[in-house]
Amino acid sequence: MMKTSLLLLLIVPITLFSQETARQFIDQGVILHDKGNYAEALVFYDKALAIDENNLDALYEKGATYCAMKDYANAVEYADRVIKSETSLLGKAYLLKGVSLDYWGKPKEAIEVYKKGIKKVPDYNRLDYSLGLTSYNNKDYKTAQQAWQNSLKKNPIHANSHYMMGILNSDKRTKSMLSLFNFLILDPTGKKANMAFNTISKYQKRGVEVKDDKSINVNINIDDQDDDFSSAEMMISLLEAGKNSEENSSKSDFQIFSENTKSFLMVLGELKSNNKKKDFWWGYYVGFFYDLTKNDEMYETFTYYVYQDVQNTAVENWLAANKEKVTLFKDWVKNYKRE
Secondary structure (H helix, E strand, O other), X not given: OHHHHHHHHHHHHHHHHHHXXXXXXXXXXXXXXXXXXXXXXXXXXXXXXXXXXXXXXXXXXXXXXXXXOOOHHHHHHHHHHXXXXXXXXXXXXXXXXXXXXXXXXXXXXXXXXXXXXXXXXOOOXXXXXXXXXXXXXXXXXXXXXXXXXXXXXXXXXXXXHHHHHHHHOOOOHHHHHHHHHHHHHXXXXXXXXXXXXXXXXXXXXXXXXXXXXXEEEEOOOOOOOOOOOHHHHHHHHHHHHHHHOHHHOOOOHXXXXXXXXXXXXXXXXXXXXXXXXXXXXXXXXXXXXXXXXXXXXXXXXXXXXXXXXXXXXXXXXXXXXXXXXHHXXXXXXXXXXXX
16 A cells, blocks of 8 residues: 555656646747747657657647648648547637638638537637638628627627627728727737728718818718618718818817717717617617717717827827826726626
């Protein structure tokens, strides 16, 4: 009995040491992968697998590196090995397999993998997002929209889902603006943020032609009588036209942006309250922005925060001096319960 106990005491430290060593090899491989040194990364994953041939982290990371190397056949093979395990890596493995198939030029197979993965791991919203992206690239816009809506219902702070909803609905000005404003809350700087803000600015100017100080033409498309957002569409154009009024002549661009955005969001919120509108756009987006707009402190921070990619010293100074407010705003957004 004492011999058996002694043997167990010797085996356990060796096993723990092996697991720790394997983890170190995997971590080193990930570092090399992130640097673009893919071939070297594979060497370290193989070292981990030499210690434990069924190490799921090593199998997954090796598959991810093969995908980065555009060796999609091997990427799918290693993803499948992880999928068979039915562990906590299942969602990521389905995503890796789907992405690899998509890049491999097999979008239909990728879509089937995403759908299967969603059934297996329903809370992993990145599968919904990728299903939407592959569907969008294959011009199945209905599936893309539903997939991104599902992604956002599962994870309201997934910035790219908001961004793609804005891109997909570029022919629906109000819907696109709501999505892009939400994207800017989550990702306010960088290339995508710049594109989102510029797109919103273009939407605000659409249908408004300034000829001179006293002559402004406003063209509002009212052909679509079933458009629930027609009142908001009118408001956007009228607010833009009013920028050149004498009342606004002494205001900064930021002040006008803040006031006009608030008027636009308030109109939408009041329409929702009066008509009890229930669909995704009214519940998920309008409800969120209406509550945001009614909270003076949160709305103030919102306007400065989404404006920060515009080179504006006053905005930069405000953000630097109000870091606590920014933190509270981020927490409010993160904890807000959508309809």
